[in-house]
Amino acid sequence: MPIGIFVNACAIIFGGIVGVPLGKKLTLEFKESLNMVFGACAMTMGISSIILMKNMPAVIFATIVGTAIGLAFHLQKRINAGCGWMEKVVSAIFPRRQSGISNEEYKQTLSTIIVLFCASGTGIYGSIVSGMTGEQSILISKSILDFFTAMIFAALLGAVVSFIAIPQCILFLFLFFFAGVIYPMTTPDMIDDFKAVGGILLLATGFRMIRVKMFPTADMLPAMILAMPCSWLWTKFLIPLF
Numbered sequence: 001m002p003i004g005i006f007v008n009a010c011a012i013i014f015g016g017i018v019g020v021p022l023g024k025k026l027t028l029e030f031k032e033s034l035n036m037v038f039g040a041c042a043m044t045m046g047i048s049s050i051i052l053m054k055n056m057p058a059v060i061f062a063t064i065v066g067t068a069i070g071l072a073f074h075l076q077k078r079i080n081a082g083c084g085w086m087e088k089v090v091s092a093i094f095p096r097r098q099s100g101i102s103n104e105e106y107k108q109t110l111s112t113i114i115v116l117f118c119a120s121g122t123g124i125y126g127s128i129v130s131g132m133t134g135e136q137s138i139l140i141s142k143s144i145l146d147f148f149t150a151m152i153f154a155a156l157l158g159a160v161v162s163f164i165a166i167p168q169c170i171l172f173l174f175l176f177f178f179a180g181v182i183y184p185m186t187t188p189d190m191i192d193d194f195k196a197v198g199g200i201l202l203l204a205t206g207f208r209m210i211r212v213k214m215f216p217t218a219d220m221l222p223a224m225i226l227a228m229p230c231s232w233l234w235t236k237f238l239i240p241l242f
Contacts, residue, residue: 004139016162019154039209049199066223131179
């Protein structure tokens with residue numbers, strides 16, 4: 001049973017529910033200050049994943065080529081369009097209140113947390129491990145952080161944050177049920193390189209959250225698909241040449 005996935009989804013849903021009424025009580029400065037802290041936490045998680053890297057050339061190649069593919073297919077714009085559609089549906093049920101941020105900033109922040117919740121190496125790896133071994137601790141640990149992250153972002157953005165649990169749950173369930181195909185084909189080095197690419201995305205997400213640099217995090221998502229194949233090709237064919 002994908003218990004960890006459902007726990008993670010519930011953490012986002014309930015975190016969003018708790019955060020919405022807090023938005024009326026917390027000042028914008030308070031919410032933005034906490035947002036900076038969550039950005040630092042995302043960067044810390046990213047760094048902790050990057051240091052696991054086994055094959056740096058493969059990780060760098062996957063990140064650059066994957067990002068180029070995302071940019072070529074305008075993945076960021078497509079995700080932003082999906083964010084806009086989701087926000088309209090939610091706003092029809094729960095009208096968006098004034099939060100003190102611009103519409104453009106609202107969309108950028110929403111896109112950032114979708115990537116944070118749905119595309120972290122920890123969540124994807126945890127879903128695969130859960131599907132293969134039944135180990136739930138990785139996803140449950142992630143759920144604790146996601147609950148508080150959803151709560152703070154819901155205070156800033158509103159009820160739309162809770163609905164991010166839907167695409168996240170769909171993605172993680174897909175990985176869970178196909179783990180039997182994916183996991184046996186991996187090696188420990190491939191998994192570590194995969195987590196390292198996810199760490200780079202988390203690091204870039206952290207920079208977006210603290211507004212230092214608006215990395216194209218959504219466009220970087222294809223890098224996670226390329227991570228394991230690049231790691232395998234580098235280990236199998238290129239390292240012996242050296």
